Amino acid sequence: MNTFQLKLANEDPLVSSIEPLREMAAYEALWEDYGVTFKKIAELFASRPGSLPSEIVPQDKILSFVKILADLFQQNATKKPGILLNNTFDYPAKLRAAKHPIELLYYLGDLGLIKTRSVAVVGSRKATPEGKRRTAQLVRDLVKDKFTIVSGLAAGIDSEAHRNAIEQGGKTIAVIGTPLDEYYPVENKNLQDEIAKNHLVVSQVPFYRYRHQDYRHNKGFFPERNKTMSALTEATIIVEASDTSGTLYQATAAIQQGRKLFILDSCFENKDITWPIRFEHQAIRVKNYSDIQSALIQDVISTD
Template identity: 55%
Template sequence: MSMRLALNDSGPALAPISPRRELGAYEALWLEKGATFKTLADRFALDAEALPSDFVPAQLAEQCAAEVMAKLKKAGVHQFGVRIHHAGDYPAKLRDARHPVELLYYRGAWEITETRCVAVVGSREASPDGIRRAERLARELVDRDFTVVSGLAKGVDSAAHRGAIARGGRTISVVGTPLGSCYPKENADLQEVIARDHLLISQVPVLRYAKQAPQHNRLFFPERNVTMSALTEGTIIVEAGDTSGTLTQARAALHQGRKLFILDNCFQRTDITWPARFEAEGAVRVKTPDDIWSALG
């Protein structure tokens, strides 16, 4: 098991940062009663320089870290990295999220985050047209040297990842489970390919996820959409219903000052109202692919 971590690029760190201790402390904070991305972000907002280990006794951090290592190893994850706020290679753009995360787990090539990235997202129960559109968009993004980012869900997400891989491009998956889990199960092989050849990112605490009921773990999915938006220049929505988690990402993109693109077919549906609402807030209605390319410059 290796953990890669560069120290702050702006000069030597005042004290060496232990990735193991920070991940253990992060996990311990998540085990506190009532912990959410918001409560953690609020706590760190009060001390701009704080690390997770500033709030957790060293012994407890070590105990949690050992538990995480054991769980991930048991799940077949033998190599992974972490990115910690205040330590090198943590993307500054993630601080644009409403409740920024202090620590991310990853497998694969972290440097892909430094390329130009665009998210392609949409319904899990995608129509055959939606699948084709997602695959075509992924191919066109790859041809223009963009990295395709999505969430590894059924439907549009999977089609976007597969389209990018088939075209020989780069893809990043931001998942709503810990690194050692996969949802949906049928995407386990695709998740492994992305972790091996591309980049898989999770902000989900391993121990909290293991300890709480599945219905509570569902709340991690919309939160990963916020991170996905923050990592990218823009989000393209292929299709989505009025209650889709994709709309969490749409709201996040506008809040973060990212571009939001909505394909024209969404506006033509009579059973949903969200496309017009987001267009009024600044989203781009995509009638031809050039609407995307000109907005992205």
């Protein structure tokens, strides 16, 4: 865990330091009730603007979870996370674009990557050879244009996006659907560790809750992380996806959050799926990389 103190925004930094472990513990305590969801937590903090987790949770509960987290981090010495906490200076304002914005994110790695121009490249876990090829080419072009590649570290297209970003000498951010000390899929352990060491891994998944509820309920963390991934980036590119893919949660989130949504032309031409039609009037249909490039460059021009 980071040993520095976080600084509250819009406050005198000499008197407004906060302790990361204490805030982590308070946030984890909020998840002890199994009826709690990201939506309910977002609504709680919206009703108490400017509040920190430690100002909402009782003191005795915080102390209990401080011990729980301290024991956990002692067992996993290399997995002590930093945090991004709303109302502090490091917290990225772009996260507030989410319908139910995350109050706290855990991270390992180079936090500076959060401030770079980034694009999410996502798609099916069962990637086709052609999908892998398209992903490699897309990432190569994006890295050349200095974009950080963001994906969800799932099997298939996500893994291809991360690996190709690293191979091309670019930077990558993994937004995962498990706590930082878990690996899913397990075969991505080395890749996740490499990203945590040399790039950035972020997670909104509470350590305690994940360990103490049925694994089937933990599946719900994955679509929620897709919404956060969209908020963290300026655009999402869908390479390929089935009609039941979790990627579609991200497509919907991107539209709601005012982010650009790119869908490869090959998805529209695939007669075995119907989902692209749902987004055809809101997404940019990509026939070649210049369609992506011109749209992203236009963003820069319009903000200058």
